Structure formats: structure tokens, C-alpha cells
Amino acid sequence: MLSLGSNLGDRLAHLRAAVTALRPVLVAVSDVYETPPWGDPDQPNYLNAVAVVDDEAATARDWLDRARAIESAEGRRRDPERRFGPRTLDVDVITVTDAAGRPVRTDDPELTLPHPRAHLRAFVLRPWADLEPGGEVPGHGRLTDLLAAEPAASDVAAVRARPDLRIQSAG
């Protein structure tokens, strides 16, 4: 599972570019949500979505490398002063499942799995619950329970579906 976010420039175009780059491995992409900034309030709203991807040959590290390459292609610049600051495109690796169907767990700072803040973020949990209503964040519990508990519960009301914004054309 990957999360996609953008709050600079043509936000929808950045999400679409990410999905186009993922097309060969794409299983499903959620609807688009308009979400208030999390972690650093002084920046524009984000558009967020999540994508299920599958490639039996890919390691967890390969997904991180792909995520970084897609961010770079969309002109992502890191501002060391603002950890949760604005960006053209953020692609985070939320969970990875191994060949046996088990969630990969790592605490490597270069790649921590599951993503160490996913369970706190309504902007990840809400679109993910659309795609996998019975889903779980490994080690943290069900999406529906996480969305009903703090801190996500306070944020989820402001996470708004944008059915007028479509990442993929119908059909």
C-alpha cells in the first residue's frame, strides 16, 4: 500500500502522474480526498489518495526507491527546515506484504514498516478503508477502529471526498 499526497502546484496532476508511473503494478487506487495539513498547519490543503500495488519481484526497498523516483519526477524538493512541510508530491510506503502474505516489519529509519505514522493519519486511513474495509495497520489494529479513536477521529470529519476529482478516467 502506498499513500500519495500533494499540496503544491497542480495537485491532481501530480497524483495522476504518480498513478501513471505505477500503472504496470497498480491493483487499485482510492478516490481523492481533500485534507487539512497534518503536522505543520501553515500550508495549503492536500489532495490525498492511496494505491494498492503488486509486484512479486519487488522488495520493500524497491518500493521505497520507486516512491522516491516518482517524487523526484514531479519536482519534489526536500526542505530540511520543515519536516512535514508542503510538497508537490509525497509517496510513502505504508505497508508491504511478503511472498507468504505476511506484513513486513522493519525499524530501519530509511524504511520503517509499517509506516510509523500511518495509524495516526486520517488522510491515509480514510481512503485506505474505502479500498479495504476490513483492513488493518499491522501492529496497530483495524482501520475502522483507528478511525474511531484519537487522534484520527478528530481529523476525519475534515477529510472530504472529492468525487469531482478523478485520478483515472472511467472505463
Ligand SMILES: Nc1ncnc2c1ncn2[C@@H]1O[C@H](COP(=O)(O)OP(=O)(O)OP(=O)(O)O)[C@@H](O)[C@H]1O
Ligand atoms: N515507510 C516509509 N515510507 C517512505 N519513507 C520512509 C519510510 N520509512 C522511512 N522513510 C524515510 O523517511 C525519509 C523522509 O521521507 P519524506 O521526506 O517523504 O518524509 P515526510 O513525507 O516529510 O514525512 P512522513 O514520512 O511522516 O510522511 C525518506 O527519505 C525515507 O528514507
Ligand SMILES: Nc1nc2c(c(=O)[nH]1)N=C(CO)CN2
Ligand atoms: N493532509 C496531509 N498532511 C500532510 C501530508 C499529507 O499527505 N496530507 N503529508 C505530510 C508529509 O509528511 C505532512 N502533512
